[in-house]
Amino acid sequence: MSLIVQKYGGSSVATLQKMQFVAEKIKKYFEQGHQLVVVVSAMGKTTDELLHKAFTLHPSPPERELDMLLSTGEQVSIALLAIALDALGIPSLSLTGGQAGIITTDLHTKAKIIHIDVHRILEGLEQNKVVIVAGFQGKNLQDDITTLGRGGSDTTACALAYALKADFCEIFTDVNGVFTADPRIVPQAKKIDRISYDEMSEMANLGAKVMQLRAVDFAHAYRVKVHVRCTFDDQEGTWIEEVGNMENAQVRAVTHSGDVIKVVLQGVPNRPGIAAQIFEALANLSVSIDMIIQSEGRETVKDVAFVVLKEDESKVKKAIEELRGKINFQNIILDYEKSRISIVGAGIASNPQIAYRMFKILAENNVNIDMISTSNLRISCLIPREKMEESVRALHREFIEEEKIEVETNE
Template identity: 50%
Template sequence: MKIYVQKYGGTSVGTPQRIKNVAERIIKKSGNGVGMVVVVSAMGDTTDKLLELAYEITPNPPDREIDMLLATGEQISISLLAMAIGALGHPVISLTGGQVGIITDDVHKKARILRVNSKRILEELNKGKIVIVAGFQGITENNEITTLGRGGSDTTAVALAAALNADLCEIYTDVDGVYTADPRIVPEAMKLDIISYDEMLEMASLGAKVLHPRSVELAKQYNVNLEVKSSFNENKGTIIKGETGMEGILRVSGITHDKNIAKVAILGVPDKPGIAYKVFSDLADNNINVDMIIQSIRHEKVNDISFTVGKDELDKTVSIMRKTVEEIGAKGIEYDKNVAKVSVVGAGINKSEVAKAMFQALADEEINIQMISTSEIKISCLIDLQMTERAVKAIHNKFILNGIEIRHQDAI
């Protein structure tokens, strides 16, 4: 039996009619030796509404109770979708993350999947049922409900596809696939037919909203056949796979931006061994992810350390760092929420020619660069928040519309 895993986001199941449409799509693909496993997110903005309720009750809701609350959103979706499929005459069952054996660690609000027990799903598939699974959630060894963080349903779908050795994992969203930039900012953005795991991982981690980074990591690790498609039409989507191009050609695949970012600076840091370790271990111990990092020398024996974190973790970060500043004898702390990160992504992107073209595009628009970070396949710049759209358009015009292609000097 072939096994297909599909994932439908909140917009795709945002209304009763859309749920019925999804049910018809699922049934159309099932049968003829195909077992269907469908992962569903909470309807529309249900998760945000549940969070609003929590913060109306208390300004500091416990993480455990947040998970208990948010997990109900996906349970609504799976039960309604199962009803819709059942009403069309097809055997179906809805299951929570815990019921299908998605075992996670005990970090509430952003748990990581430890393993998946596929026994229950395979039993239901062998009975001829379509299996509807709640995304975004799991359960610990101690039977505590956990959630996987924003975009966790993508991770659920890929994890199930890997555990089931599925033939295909389709991620259905409200867009046709992965674009060279956000079409809402750049109307000329083009859909990519194919993109590599590494490029998609960078784009996802740098602000592209189509897929969650952790889902791409899993897909790459287990070589999951992945495709991003629209749930509102039958258009071909974007295939995410291994390496996609010839060696020697440097081509930018996409331009991303991230407004959910903040800059933190620790000022007057003593220049001695162990200080950086202390700063970033305090952050790591509190599960705060750090992105761009710069250490600059103010004068002899004193440095400044700047880094970026998610805007939603800024308050927690500042609180932790104030204590760290006292312990290491630094002068103080500053932070800025009015920043954004723009990035170019593509194979071999850390070449000077690519950096030159990106920096020129920003300079032509008189956009100042505050921080820079690079990897083998991306260059990121921290800029003023108000300049985000202008920067994305300028960089997209430079690389995509003008078709800049840079070759290694020793290209074959």
């Protein structure tokens, strides 16, 4: 008998049939005697369709109204899921974010949760109901509807799990957990059974789509035990939790992202404060940046290169336009032909052997490394797009498959 917070993403409730499948799944948990709080996202492409309508009417719609509009997507989901559960004879109570007591800041489209008043949820649980909460949304102190931005439903689920002191939080998605590499590229990729918050955070940051970075960091901060698993089968997925320090640094996964752009500002004036100016303009538009390199080439000017996500392309162009008025750089190059591959694992950057092996493998495969960045949890290299898939496979072989064999041999 646990108190479990479950989150079903948009692809898990994309059709009425899938909605019914989710209801059947919830029924099984309910009949085992668990108390359930279920967070749902908008069905399938609903959010995109609503956004398309808004942007047809307005090049930059008021953010308060975007929240008013988008929040209807999750509201439809909670009502339909409650209806589907009732059809199975399972009592439930649907609640919008506001009704569930999720109070946020005023910052529309990317509000932060400041308080959760769980009394209506507890009331529903006491009445032996499945409580269904609309993900991604809350309300501010003025009773206006707010949304939490990207990954909002994952964050709702983790926040409720914390506020309700739930036993754990299950994130249901369309893959069966976190893998050592993308199985579409590396057939040998294996599911990771347990991963630390830090490692998961780094993987989410590097583009693993299984769970949103912000929610991972929230779960970490509040020590919420998370189980990422597949809606459509009953296998165990990946547990994200506090993992004791490994004695040895170990590569846990190889990740890649082709959805990046390398930006080079050539001939930027070589004076103090110039980098701050550039990255302030990008930060103001919430563009996240990776792999910054400054050349020390000529005396009066230098080059600045960095990597951004393709989804931020229009923001990046806007920031550069603004910079043009302030800084006299000579040229700008946007390179769309690069990919970022990374190895992830606690402590790997402190083990020089691992970096060396990564670069050696890439060299043996004739891959030219364009940029490198490291943290304590990962080493990333920017490489030509056409080398991405074979490089991922080679690194997976080196760090995951072969290490596996060693362990078995030693037993």
